[in-house]
Amino acid sequence: MPSAYYLVLSFVLFLIGTAGVLLRRNALIVLMGIELQINGGNLALLAFARQLGDQKGHVFAFLVIALAAAEAAVGLAILVGLFRSRQTINLDEATLMKR
């Protein structure tokens, strides 16, 4: 089972996640796209770990999951704050920095 398949799948996941991040207006969906990207990375990590027979990749992925948890928590908190002040989570309306 060549690792190439797993790796390409990981990049495909990453690509889908990127598309979600770039092309959606709803902030929640954007955050989910980010999660997809992270998982794509995780998959690549584990594929390489298996390829090289090294378990350090597993540990790395473990830490990545913890990190993703933290990031999701804080990101969602910010989102809630945004909602409270702007009453919207439509990112197209978050344009205060624009002239």
Add this chain to the structure above:
Amino acid sequence: MTFPLRLIPLLPFLGATVLMLFGRKWARDTVFVIAALAIGAACLVSLDAFFLVLPGTGAGGLSDVVMTWIATGDLHVDLAFRMDALSGVMCLVITFIGFLIHVFSAGYMAEEPDYARFFAYLNLFCGAMLVLVLGDSLPVMFIGWEGVGLCSYLLIGFWYSVTANADAGKKAFITNRIGDLGFLIGMFLLFYYTGTLSVPDITSAAVAPHSGLLTPFMGMPVAFWVAIFLFIGATGKSAQIPLYVWLPDAMAGPTPVSALIHAATMVTAGVYMIARMHAIYVMVPSAMAIVAVVGAATALFAAIIGFAQNDFKKVLAYSTVSQLGFMFAGVGTSNFDGGIFHLVTHAFFKAGLFLCAGSVMHAMSGSGDIRIMGGLRKKLPWTHGVFFVCWLAICGIPIFSGFFSKDSIIAGSFATEIYGEGLAWVGKLVGVMLMLAALGTAFYMSRLYFLVFSGDETRADDHTRHHIHESPPIMTGPLVVLAIGATLIGFIGLPADLWHHPEQNLLAHELEPVLEAGWVGPHLEVSHNTELIFMLVSTLIAFAGIGAAAAFYRGGYKEPARAFAAKFPGFVRLVQDKFRIDELYDFLIIRPIRAFSRGLFTFVDRIIVDKILVEGTGVVVDVFSRIARAVQGGDGQRYMAVFTIGVALLVHFATQPTLPFSKLKVTQTGRAVEVDARRGNRAPTRALEYAFDFGDGRPVVKGSAPEQRHDYDRPGSYTIHVKISDPLWGTEDAFKEKVEVR
């Protein structure tokens, strides 16, 4: 031998400090006692030290090293004091007359609200002046030099709420400062060429065989320039041409200040300095000639101005300038004893004259205008008596002190041999100018006397007249002491040859050891006959001046005076306006400086600094931040998109075997073609695979060589395709070139 000389300046400094900190809360009597005690104690210590110094009692100079002040590289300066006969005499004059003036001020400034501040400044001044004369090296002397300049400023502008007074203080300080620059340059030159700034060392360096001071610089030995620059400092401090203009304005200060600072002590610092540095001056007679001529010219010039002044103190101020000119003429003709002698006598009679002015102004309800005075002889007996004595002294009437000192200088200038053959006429010129100045002195001082004291009526209005009263004893006491001094002090300097007794001239005898050091060359000797002749001539001149003044002014403005004023009104006004020198300076110097400053302000300050540098920086930052801002819209997803595009581009170009826009290089020779696919390739270390298809049906040449040669069989137009592939990344580039074969 050491002696706690530091006490001498220290006591007045302590007095000043204490009074400045606490004086305001204390009673006037306490303040006065502290101040007088400080200066009085300094006087006693000076006396004690002085008697140790006199050659008869053997000592040769006391020294007191307080601490090492500067010790960097080659420069080593100690904070040290030295007393020899010269500085001893100065110390006595300063402390004694200072003490008398303190006493006088207690009465004169009795109603002054800022009583404590006044005495504090007086003490401070005395301390600084003592540092000046006791300094063992030029930097220490300079501390005192600057200190007295500061105190002069503080005291002239004592009543600073009146703008004119503050302006006078500023004028004094700034003019002094210009002179100080000369002093500093002189110091620098001295240090550079002798490596030392301590006075004894300089003196020995001056007489050393290969002295650094003889190094030629712009045609003259360095000693000349040192002498000139130091003299410039002296013209500032001692009010000679061209920097005398501050002294008349300084009369805006309280009269005791004028008496102490601008008559007896501070202004004499220049004379003292030249006497101190005599070793340098005698090396360059040409410099001494300049000093003497400037001094004599000043004496004459100021005397003329004194003819037409209407303010009591202004007359005395110009008189001071004139008498200082005498002193400089004295030291300039190598008559150091004479210069110092006149310094001492002048201190007594001029201080006396000034304090009398104070007394008279006190009586006249604060006015100093002599046009409204007159007849005060009867109303102010004590003041009149003192003024009478001092008047005779300054005119040079025999027996009184001024006679001997002035005569010494005039005789000395004719008899001097310091200038050598070429400049011998300088002495004569100086002598003649001084005699004319003496005549003038007699005239204007007598004018002053007659207008103020003679006659029966006072020309003032009734109100003022009724208030005329003699001063209280606390003021007349010092006056009397000064009068006694003005009478008797002349006897310390009796001409040596008068009764054929070499030690006749006490002062010269005492000063001899000091002046001998560093003086090689002709010394001044006045023969017996010359002495007698000049004594006679001086007396005649004095009486002539008094007589003329009597004719003009005895008992008031008499007919000759009025006639003269009517005939030459323009000239009178010119003299009255002090020859408009101040206006000249204003035009030549002050106005250009002001215009320049204004220009600098408008251009440099407003435009360059404020607009360009300060605002400009802001504008630049603003512009750049606007540009930077335009890039950012706060849209995070857009950032990410751009980021991704950037990464993609980066990856793309990193993995291509050749650079973008690169071409094949095809060289054609006849039917052969050389293709070089190397151009545009990346790092030569990269192993790439090439496939050449020459378009004539032959098989494709593959390999890792970037250059290929190919011969075409038939002419025609061919297209060469080259594929370059990168095995590492699996990418590929293709090129094609058309080729025409003949």
Add this chain to the structure above:
Amino acid sequence: MNPAHAADAAGYSAPTGDVILFAVMAAWVTFFALFTITRRNPVTAVMSLVATFFGLAAIYASLDAHFLAVLQVLVYAGAIMVLFIFVVMILNREEVAPLALRPTRILGVVAAAYLLYVFASVVGFGDKAAPTMAGPPVVAETYGTVAAIGGILFREYLYPFEAISLLLLVAIVGGVVVSRSHQKEVAALRAADYRKRVEELAEHDYPGTQEEPTATAGGHH
């Protein structure tokens, strides 16, 4: 565990059930991922993301990463997605036009796709295959087990482990701070605003009487 392991001992193997299994799981994951990013309703999106994660867990398992597969389900699908659902429930808004098809962004996606192409060719996929990836080696029985990973985690990776816990702490605190209610601050700002407006009015009516801003209204002057 995996039948493919036995075959691996011989080296490369032909398409087996192994590959088919992978194809199915890959299809599952890809499908649900696409589903996630194209839903209008956030709840639906969250659910499909959960499904994606389950599929991923299966893939992890096929990679002999057992521990991580379980972790994926427990933490990612279990905790993080629950967090998402909470927030979605609070903020459930449907979008009018879900996709923002703007040129820069589309270009970004295209660029990412190009990167996929490059990546694929690098790892040896497609006819440009430079076979850089051979078949996976034989691994020990303890590969991917809790014990083995725990051993590495608490030995070589102790510092990163501690750092990650600190990070989680920071995230908690940060979350609390960011979502704090700013009522007191807002009230104070509003009060200052009010005072300023009152002063402006007073200045307008009685010019020149205002000395310094005081806490009282302008009427006292």
